Amino acid sequence: MAIDLDDATLVITANGYKAGTLYSLKPYDGSGDATVTRSTTATRMNSSGLIETVAVNVPRLDYTNTTCPSILVEGQSTNLLHYSDDFANNYWTKTRATITSDSIASPIASVNADKMIPEVISGNHFVRRTTSSSNTSFTFSGYFKDGGYNIWLRFTGAAFDNRVEYGFNLTNGTEIDFVQAGTITGSRTFVSLADGWYRLIVTINVPSGEPNLQNSMFAYNGNVSFTPDGTSGFYIVGAQLEEQPSVSSYIPTTNQTVTRNADVIEVTGLTGTSTLTETFEDDTTNVISNPSTYTMSEGRIKKVVRL
Amino acid sequence: MAIKIFGDGGLVTVDDGTETQISTFSYYESDDSTISIVNNSKQAYAWNQLFSDIQKEDGTQAGATLQLTLDYLADIQLVSYNGLASDMFEGRVTSDGGTFESKTCLTTLL
Numbered sequence: 001m002a003i004d005l006d007d008a009t010l011v012i013t014a015n016g017y018k019a020g021t022l023y024s025l026k027p028y029d030g031s032g033d034a035t036v037t038r039s040t041t042a043t044r045m046n047s048s049g050l051i052e053t054v055a056v057n058v059p060r061l062d063y064t065n066t067t068c069p070s071i072l073v074e075g076q077s078t079n080l081l082h083y084s085d086d087f088a089n090n091y092w093t094k095t096r097a098t099i100t101s102d103s104i105a106s107p108i109a110s111v112n113a114d115k116m117i118p119e120v121i122s123g124n125h126f127v128r129r130t131t132s133s134s135n136t137s138f139t140f141s142g143y144f145k146d147g148g149y150n151i152w153l154r155f156t157g158a159a160f161d162n163r164v165e166y167g168f169n170l171t172n173g174t175e176i177d178f179v180q181a182g183t184i185t186g187s188r189t190f191v192s193l194a195d196g197w198y199r200l201i202v203t204i205n206v207p208s209g210e211p212n213l214q215n216s217m218f219a220y221n222g223n224v225s226f227t228p229d230g231t232s233g234f235y236i237v238g239a240q241l242e243e244q245p246s247v248s249s250y251i252p253t254t255n256q257t258v259t260r261n262a263d264v265i266e267v268t269g270l271t272g273t274s275t276l277t278e279t280f281e282d283d284t285t286n287v288i289s290n291p292s293t294y295t296m297s298e299g300r301i302k303k304v305v306r307l
Numbered sequence: 308m309a310i311k312i313f314g315d316g317g318l319v320t321v322d323d324g325t326e327t328q329i330s331t332f333s334y335y336e337s338d339d340s341t342i343s344i345v346n347n348s349k350q351a352y353a354w355n356q357l358f359s360d361i362q363k364e365d366g367t368q369a370g371a372t373l374q375l376t377l378d379y380l381a382d383i384q385l386v387s388y389n390g391l392a393s394d395m396f397e398g399r400v401t402s403d404g405g406t407f408e409s410k411t412c413l414t415t416l417l
Contacts (some may be wrong), residue, residue, distance in 0.1 A: 002416075003417055013413055015412070016405050017405055017406055018405035021405065023396070026392075047408065047409065302416070303416060
Protein backbone atom coordinates (compact mmCIF):
# COMPACT_ATOMS: atom_id res chain seq x y z
CA MET A 1 0.00 0.00 0.00
CA ALA A 2 1.42 3.35 -1.02
CA ILE A 3 2.37 5.87 1.61
CA ASP A 4 0.10 8.90 1.71
CA LEU A 5 2.83 11.49 1.73
CA ASP A 6 0.37 14.35 1.64
CA ASP A 7 -1.35 13.49 4.89
CA ALA A 8 1.58 11.96 6.76
CA THR A 9 3.47 14.22 9.15
CA LEU A 10 6.35 11.79 9.59
CA VAL A 11 7.63 9.10 7.25
CA ILE A 12 10.74 7.03 7.88
CA THR A 13 11.92 4.28 5.57
CA ALA A 14 15.04 2.15 5.33
CA ASN A 15 16.82 4.25 2.77
CA GLY A 16 18.92 7.11 4.13
CA TYR A 17 21.37 7.20 7.04
CA LYS A 18 24.62 8.34 8.51
CA ALA A 19 26.24 7.86 11.92
CA GLY A 20 23.73 9.05 14.49
CA THR A 21 20.93 9.70 11.99
CA LEU A 22 18.18 7.86 10.20
CA TYR A 23 16.72 10.36 7.75
CA SER A 24 13.00 10.98 7.50
CA LEU A 25 11.45 11.04 4.08
CA LYS A 26 8.98 13.53 5.50
CA PRO A 27 9.28 16.17 6.82
CA TYR A 28 11.78 17.15 4.23
CA ASP A 29 13.53 19.80 6.33
CA GLY A 30 15.19 17.33 8.70
CA SER A 31 12.98 18.06 11.68
CA GLY A 32 11.73 14.47 11.64
CA ASP A 33 15.11 12.79 11.38
CA ALA A 34 15.63 10.05 13.96
CA THR A 35 18.64 10.00 16.24
CA VAL A 36 20.48 6.70 16.38
CA THR A 37 22.49 5.48 19.34
CA ARG A 38 24.33 2.20 19.67
CA SER A 39 27.62 2.42 21.48
CA THR A 40 29.11 -0.68 19.87
CA THR A 41 29.66 -1.92 16.37
CA ALA A 42 27.14 -4.39 14.97
CA THR A 43 26.61 -6.41 11.83
CA ARG A 44 24.10 -6.40 9.05
CA MET A 45 23.56 -8.28 5.81
CA ASN A 46 24.28 -5.86 3.00
CA SER A 47 22.68 -5.69 -0.44
CA SER A 48 25.31 -8.11 -1.78
CA GLY A 49 24.22 -10.77 0.71
CA LEU A 50 27.33 -10.44 2.85
CA ILE A 51 27.44 -9.86 6.59
CA GLU A 52 29.41 -6.72 7.26
CA THR A 53 30.34 -4.73 10.34
CA VAL A 54 28.58 -1.43 10.87
CA ALA A 55 30.22 1.35 12.87
CA VAL A 56 29.06 2.72 16.22
CA ASN A 57 25.77 4.68 16.02
CA VAL A 58 25.15 3.75 12.39
CA PRO A 59 21.64 2.41 11.83
CA ARG A 60 21.47 -0.93 10.11
CA LEU A 61 19.67 -1.38 6.82
CA ASP A 62 19.48 -5.14 6.64
CA TYR A 63 18.84 -7.25 3.53
CA THR A 64 18.56 -10.72 5.05
CA ASN A 65 16.58 -12.72 2.52
CA THR A 66 15.12 -9.61 0.96
CA THR A 67 15.96 -7.38 -1.96
CA CYS A 68 14.63 -4.35 -0.11
CA PRO A 69 16.13 -3.42 3.26
CA SER A 70 14.50 -3.13 6.66
CA ILE A 71 15.70 -1.11 9.63
CA LEU A 72 17.16 -3.69 11.98
CA VAL A 73 16.51 -2.77 15.62
CA GLU A 74 17.84 -5.18 18.24
CA GLY A 75 18.32 -5.28 21.97
CA GLN A 76 21.60 -5.96 23.66
CA SER A 77 23.05 -9.41 23.27
CA THR A 78 26.31 -11.22 23.91
CA ASN A 79 28.02 -13.95 21.95
CA LEU A 80 29.30 -16.31 24.63
CA LEU A 81 31.45 -18.27 22.21
CA HIS A 82 35.05 -17.19 21.66
CA TYR A 83 36.82 -17.51 18.31
CA SER A 84 33.55 -17.52 16.45
CA ASP A 85 35.35 -17.75 13.09
CA ASP A 86 38.41 -19.75 14.13
CA PHE A 87 37.67 -23.37 14.92
CA ALA A 88 41.33 -24.34 14.68
CA ASN A 89 41.90 -22.48 17.92
CA ASN A 90 42.37 -24.67 20.96
CA TYR A 91 39.30 -23.03 22.48
CA TRP A 92 37.37 -25.55 20.37
CA THR A 93 37.88 -29.22 21.25
CA LYS A 94 38.24 -31.43 18.20
CA THR A 95 37.56 -35.15 18.53
CA ARG A 96 38.62 -37.34 15.62
CA ALA A 97 38.47 -34.24 13.47
CA THR A 98 40.80 -31.62 12.02
CA ILE A 99 40.16 -28.06 10.93
CA THR A 100 41.39 -26.60 7.67
CA SER A 101 41.36 -22.87 8.29
CA ASP A 102 40.01 -20.32 5.84
CA SER A 103 38.98 -22.88 3.22
CA ILE A 104 36.34 -21.05 1.23
CA ALA A 105 34.54 -17.72 1.03
CA SER A 106 31.78 -17.36 3.58
CA PRO A 107 28.68 -15.16 4.00
CA ILE A 108 30.75 -12.95 6.29
CA ALA A 109 32.58 -10.26 4.38
CA SER A 110 36.37 -10.66 4.45
CA VAL A 111 36.15 -13.87 6.49
CA ASN A 112 36.78 -17.30 5.01
CA ALA A 113 35.11 -20.35 6.47
CA ASP A 114 36.93 -23.25 8.07
CA LYS A 115 36.37 -26.83 6.99
CA MET A 116 35.86 -29.53 9.59
CA ILE A 117 37.23 -32.81 8.24
CA PRO A 118 36.70 -36.03 10.21
CA GLU A 119 39.79 -38.17 10.60
CA VAL A 120 39.69 -41.62 8.98
CA ILE A 121 38.83 -43.37 12.21
CA SER A 122 35.62 -45.22 12.87
CA GLY A 123 33.46 -43.46 15.44
CA ASN A 124 31.93 -40.04 15.83
CA HIS A 125 33.72 -36.86 14.82
CA PHE A 126 32.94 -33.49 16.27
CA VAL A 127 33.94 -30.00 17.37
CA ARG A 128 32.82 -29.13 20.88
CA ARG A 129 32.67 -26.30 23.37
CA THR A 130 31.16 -26.32 26.84
CA THR A 131 29.80 -23.03 28.16
CA SER A 132 29.21 -22.41 31.84
CA SER A 133 26.10 -20.38 32.51
CA SER A 134 23.30 -20.29 35.02
CA ASN A 135 20.87 -19.07 32.41
CA THR A 136 17.98 -21.28 31.36
CA SER A 137 17.44 -20.06 27.81
CA PHE A 138 20.00 -20.08 25.01
CA THR A 139 20.04 -19.66 21.27
CA PHE A 140 22.81 -21.16 19.19
CA SER A 141 23.41 -20.13 15.60
CA GLY A 142 26.07 -20.86 13.04
CA TYR A 143 26.63 -20.74 9.30
CA PHE A 144 27.19 -24.10 7.63
CA LYS A 145 27.78 -25.38 4.12
CA ASP A 146 28.02 -28.80 2.58
CA GLY A 147 31.56 -30.14 2.35
CA GLY A 148 30.64 -33.75 1.67
CA TYR A 149 28.96 -34.54 4.97
CA ASN A 150 25.90 -33.20 6.73
CA ILE A 151 25.78 -31.54 10.16
CA TRP A 152 24.40 -32.84 13.41
CA LEU A 153 24.17 -30.38 16.30
CA ARG A 154 23.87 -31.66 19.84
CA PHE A 155 23.30 -29.62 23.00
CA THR A 156 23.52 -31.44 26.31
CA GLY A 157 23.58 -30.62 29.96
CA ALA A 158 25.72 -32.46 32.48
CA ALA A 159 23.96 -35.71 31.60
CA PHE A 160 23.64 -37.04 28.06
CA ASP A 161 20.05 -38.01 28.77
CA ASN A 162 19.10 -34.35 28.75
CA ARG A 163 19.67 -32.94 25.28
CA VAL A 164 18.45 -31.33 22.08
CA GLU A 165 19.72 -32.50 18.70
CA TYR A 166 19.26 -31.02 15.24
CA GLY A 167 20.36 -32.87 12.14
CA PHE A 168 20.43 -30.92 8.89
CA ASN A 169 21.03 -31.99 5.32
CA LEU A 170 23.41 -29.39 3.91
CA THR A 171 23.07 -30.80 0.40
CA ASN A 172 19.40 -30.07 -0.06
CA GLY A 173 18.59 -27.77 2.86
CA THR A 174 16.21 -30.03 4.74
CA GLU A 175 15.92 -31.21 8.30
CA ILE A 176 17.10 -34.73 9.03
CA ASP A 177 15.75 -34.91 12.54
CA PHE A 178 15.09 -32.88 15.67
CA VAL A 179 15.33 -34.58 19.04
CA GLN A 180 14.33 -33.37 22.50
CA ALA A 181 15.20 -35.64 25.37
CA GLY A 182 14.99 -35.47 29.14
CA THR A 183 14.74 -32.10 30.85
CA ILE A 184 16.12 -30.03 27.97
CA THR A 185 13.71 -28.74 25.35
CA GLY A 186 14.11 -26.50 22.36
CA SER A 187 13.14 -25.43 18.89
CA ARG A 188 14.97 -24.95 15.62
CA THR A 189 14.86 -23.11 12.34
CA PHE A 190 17.20 -22.17 9.56
CA VAL A 191 17.80 -19.40 7.07
CA SER A 192 18.89 -20.21 3.52
CA LEU A 193 21.60 -17.96 2.18
CA ALA A 194 23.40 -17.61 -1.13
CA ASP A 195 25.95 -20.14 -2.38
CA GLY A 196 24.59 -23.08 -0.43
CA TRP A 197 25.04 -21.59 3.01
CA TYR A 198 22.55 -22.09 5.84
CA ARG A 199 22.30 -20.32 9.17
CA LEU A 200 21.09 -22.98 11.56
CA ILE A 201 19.37 -21.70 14.68
CA VAL A 202 18.55 -23.76 17.76
CA THR A 203 16.89 -22.45 20.89
CA ILE A 204 17.63 -24.51 23.99
CA ASN A 205 15.72 -24.41 27.27
CA VAL A 206 17.55 -25.96 30.20
CA PRO A 207 16.21 -26.52 33.71
CA SER A 208 17.28 -24.21 36.48
CA GLY A 209 20.44 -25.44 38.16
CA GLU A 210 22.03 -26.92 35.04
CA PRO A 211 25.56 -25.50 35.21
CA ASN A 212 26.80 -26.14 31.69
CA LEU A 213 25.67 -26.29 28.13
CA GLN A 214 27.76 -28.54 25.93
CA ASN A 215 27.61 -27.67 22.25
CA SER A 216 28.84 -30.34 19.83
CA MET A 217 28.91 -30.17 16.04
CA PHE A 218 29.17 -33.61 14.48
CA ALA A 219 29.81 -34.61 10.91
CA TYR A 220 26.86 -36.77 9.85
CA ASN A 221 26.84 -39.42 7.16
CA GLY A 222 23.63 -41.27 7.83
CA ASN A 223 24.80 -41.59 11.43
CA VAL A 224 27.08 -39.59 13.69
CA SER A 225 29.30 -42.68 13.95
CA PHE A 226 30.91 -43.80 10.69
CA THR A 227 34.25 -44.21 8.94
CA PRO A 228 35.06 -41.04 6.99
CA ASP A 229 36.86 -40.71 3.67
CA GLY A 230 39.42 -38.23 4.97
CA THR A 231 38.50 -35.37 2.68
CA SER A 232 34.80 -34.73 3.14
CA GLY A 233 33.39 -32.66 5.99
CA PHE A 234 31.41 -29.48 6.46
CA TYR A 235 32.20 -25.79 6.31
CA ILE A 236 31.52 -23.59 9.30
CA VAL A 237 31.76 -19.93 10.22
CA GLY A 238 30.09 -17.55 12.64
CA ALA A 239 29.22 -19.64 15.68
CA GLN A 240 27.16 -17.80 18.25
CA LEU A 241 25.55 -18.64 21.58
CA GLU A 242 23.25 -16.06 23.18
CA GLU A 243 21.50 -16.12 26.54
CA GLN A 244 18.08 -15.35 25.13
CA PRO A 245 15.24 -17.25 23.49
CA SER A 246 15.76 -15.83 20.00
CA VAL A 247 18.59 -15.32 17.59
CA SER A 248 20.06 -11.94 16.77
CA SER A 249 22.49 -10.65 14.19
CA TYR A 250 25.95 -12.14 14.13
CA ILE A 251 28.41 -10.89 16.77
CA PRO A 252 32.00 -11.80 15.83
CA THR A 253 34.40 -12.73 18.61
CA THR A 254 38.06 -13.57 19.07
CA ASN A 255 39.54 -14.28 22.51
CA GLN A 256 36.59 -13.22 24.64
CA THR A 257 32.84 -12.79 24.63
CA VAL A 258 31.52 -9.73 22.81
CA THR A 259 28.41 -7.71 23.58
CA ARG A 260 26.48 -5.77 20.98
CA ASN A 261 24.60 -2.95 22.65
CA ALA A 262 20.99 -2.10 21.87
CA ASP A 263 19.93 0.06 18.96
CA VAL A 264 18.04 3.13 20.16
CA ILE A 265 16.33 5.04 17.37
CA GLU A 266 14.20 8.01 18.41
CA VAL A 267 12.29 10.98 17.11
CA THR A 268 11.63 13.64 19.72
CA GLY A 269 9.49 16.75 19.88
CA LEU A 270 6.33 15.32 18.40
CA THR A 271 3.22 17.28 19.32
CA GLY A 272 -0.49 16.97 18.90
CA THR A 273 -2.80 14.08 18.35
CA SER A 274 -1.42 11.47 16.03
CA THR A 275 -1.31 7.82 15.13
CA LEU A 276 2.06 6.36 14.34
CA THR A 277 2.23 3.02 12.57
CA GLU A 278 5.31 0.84 12.34
CA THR A 279 5.18 -1.67 9.50
CA PHE A 280 7.47 -4.63 9.91
CA GLU A 281 9.11 -6.65 7.17
CA ASP A 282 6.37 -9.29 7.31
CA ASP A 283 3.74 -6.52 6.92
CA THR A 284 2.51 -6.81 10.50
CA THR A 285 2.01 -3.45 12.17
CA ASN A 286 2.34 -1.78 15.54
CA VAL A 287 0.29 1.34 16.24
CA ILE A 288 1.36 3.98 18.76
CA SER A 289 -1.06 6.75 19.73
CA ASN A 290 0.02 10.33 20.39
CA PRO A 291 3.73 9.79 20.95
CA SER A 292 5.71 12.84 22.06
CA THR A 293 8.89 10.83 21.69
CA TYR A 294 8.86 7.93 19.31
CA THR A 295 11.25 5.09 20.06
CA MET A 296 11.45 2.53 17.29
CA SER A 297 10.41 -0.97 18.32
CA GLU A 298 12.73 -3.94 18.10
CA GLY A 299 12.38 -5.92 14.92
CA ARG A 300 12.81 -5.47 11.21
CA ILE A 301 10.93 -2.33 10.27
CA LYS A 302 10.06 -1.44 6.71
CA LYS A 303 8.42 1.93 7.28
CA VAL A 304 7.09 4.28 9.92
CA VAL A 305 4.19 6.60 9.08
CA ARG A 306 2.64 9.15 11.44
CA LEU A 307 -0.70 10.64 10.58
CA MET B 308 -9.73 30.80 -19.11
CA ALA B 309 -9.49 27.02 -19.18
CA ILE B 310 -6.29 25.38 -17.95
CA LYS B 311 -5.06 21.82 -18.28
CA ILE B 312 -3.54 20.05 -15.31
CA PHE B 313 -2.01 16.62 -15.71
CA GLY B 314 0.75 14.35 -14.54
CA ASP B 315 3.74 14.21 -16.85
CA GLY B 316 6.59 11.87 -15.96
CA GLY B 317 6.38 12.51 -12.26
CA LEU B 318 5.78 16.24 -12.62
CA VAL B 319 2.51 18.09 -12.56
CA THR B 320 2.07 20.07 -15.70
CA VAL B 321 -0.17 23.09 -15.71
CA ASP B 322 -0.91 24.19 -19.22
CA ASP B 323 -2.29 27.69 -19.22
CA GLY B 324 -0.76 28.51 -22.54
CA THR B 325 2.79 28.44 -21.23
CA GLU B 326 2.91 24.77 -20.13
CA THR B 327 4.48 25.24 -16.74
CA GLN B 328 5.81 22.22 -14.88
CA ILE B 329 5.72 22.39 -11.10
CA SER B 330 7.60 19.96 -8.90
CA THR B 331 5.54 20.42 -5.76
CA PHE B 332 1.87 20.75 -6.03
CA SER B 333 -1.24 20.97 -3.95
CA TYR B 334 -4.54 22.72 -4.07
CA TYR B 335 -7.36 23.90 -1.92
CA GLU B 336 -10.99 24.59 -2.40
CA SER B 337 -11.60 28.24 -1.73
CA ASP B 338 -15.37 28.29 -2.15
CA ASP B 339 -18.07 26.15 -3.65
CA SER B 340 -16.80 26.49 -7.16
CA THR B 341 -13.25 27.81 -7.15
CA ILE B 342 -10.08 25.77 -6.75
CA SER B 343 -6.84 27.49 -5.87
CA ILE B 344 -3.54 25.85 -6.63
CA VAL B 345 -0.65 26.11 -4.22
CA ASN B 346 2.64 24.30 -3.90
CA ASN B 347 3.46 22.04 -0.97
CA SER B 348 4.86 24.97 0.99
CA LYS B 349 1.40 26.50 0.72
CA GLN B 350 2.68 29.27 -1.50
CA ALA B 351 -0.03 30.14 -3.95
CA TYR B 352 0.44 29.95 -7.64
CA ALA B 353 -1.34 32.48 -9.77
CA TRP B 354 -4.17 30.19 -10.74
CA ASN B 355 -7.55 30.34 -9.09
CA GLN B 356 -9.93 28.51 -11.31
CA LEU B 357 -13.54 27.58 -11.46
CA PHE B 358 -13.56 23.83 -11.32
CA SER B 359 -15.39 23.76 -14.62
CA ASP B 360 -12.41 25.41 -16.26
CA ILE B 361 -9.94 22.75 -15.17
CA GLN B 362 -9.25 20.27 -17.92
CA LYS B 363 -7.29 17.10 -18.45
CA GLU B 364 -4.45 16.89 -20.95
CA ASP B 365 -6.84 15.85 -23.70
CA GLY B 366 -8.93 18.96 -23.18
CA THR B 367 -11.88 17.26 -21.54
CA GLN B 368 -13.24 18.61 -18.31
CA ALA B 369 -11.40 17.21 -15.29
CA GLY B 370 -14.62 16.55 -13.39
CA ALA B 371 -18.30 17.06 -13.80
CA THR B 372 -18.59 18.30 -10.23
CA LEU B 373 -16.33 20.13 -7.82
CA GLN B 374 -15.73 16.91 -5.88
CA LEU B 375 -14.85 14.91 -8.99
CA THR B 376 -12.44 17.64 -9.98
CA LEU B 377 -10.84 17.50 -6.55
CA ASP B 378 -10.60 13.72 -6.87
CA TYR B 379 -8.83 14.09 -10.19
CA LEU B 380 -6.40 16.62 -8.77
CA ALA B 381 -5.75 14.37 -5.79
CA ASP B 382 -4.70 11.58 -8.14
CA ILE B 383 -2.39 13.88 -10.03
CA GLN B 384 -0.99 15.20 -6.78
CA LEU B 385 -0.27 11.72 -5.45
CA VAL B 386 1.46 10.58 -8.58
CA SER B 387 3.45 13.74 -8.77
CA TYR B 388 4.70 14.20 -5.24
CA ASN B 389 5.39 10.55 -4.55
CA GLY B 390 7.23 10.27 -7.82
CA LEU B 391 9.46 13.14 -6.83
CA ALA B 392 9.89 12.21 -3.20
CA SER B 393 12.64 9.65 -3.74
CA ASP B 394 14.68 12.08 -5.82
CA MET B 395 14.23 14.86 -3.27
CA PHE B 396 15.11 12.50 -0.42
CA GLU B 397 18.21 11.17 -2.14
CA GLY B 398 19.39 14.72 -2.71
CA ARG B 399 18.90 15.68 0.91
CA VAL B 400 20.65 12.59 2.25
CA THR B 401 23.67 12.77 0.00
CA SER B 402 24.12 16.52 0.37
CA ASP B 403 24.19 16.00 4.15
CA GLY B 404 26.95 13.44 3.88
CA GLY B 405 24.66 10.47 4.42
CA THR B 406 24.28 7.21 2.55
CA PHE B 407 21.28 6.58 0.34
CA GLU B 408 20.38 2.98 -0.55
CA SER B 409 17.80 1.12 -2.58
CA LYS B 410 16.07 3.82 -4.55
CA THR B 411 14.05 1.20 -6.39
CA CYS B 412 12.73 -0.12 -3.08
CA LEU B 413 11.77 3.36 -1.93
CA THR B 414 9.95 4.04 -5.17
CA THR B 415 8.08 0.77 -4.71
CA LEU B 416 7.01 1.77 -1.20
CA LEU B 417 5.67 5.04 -2.52
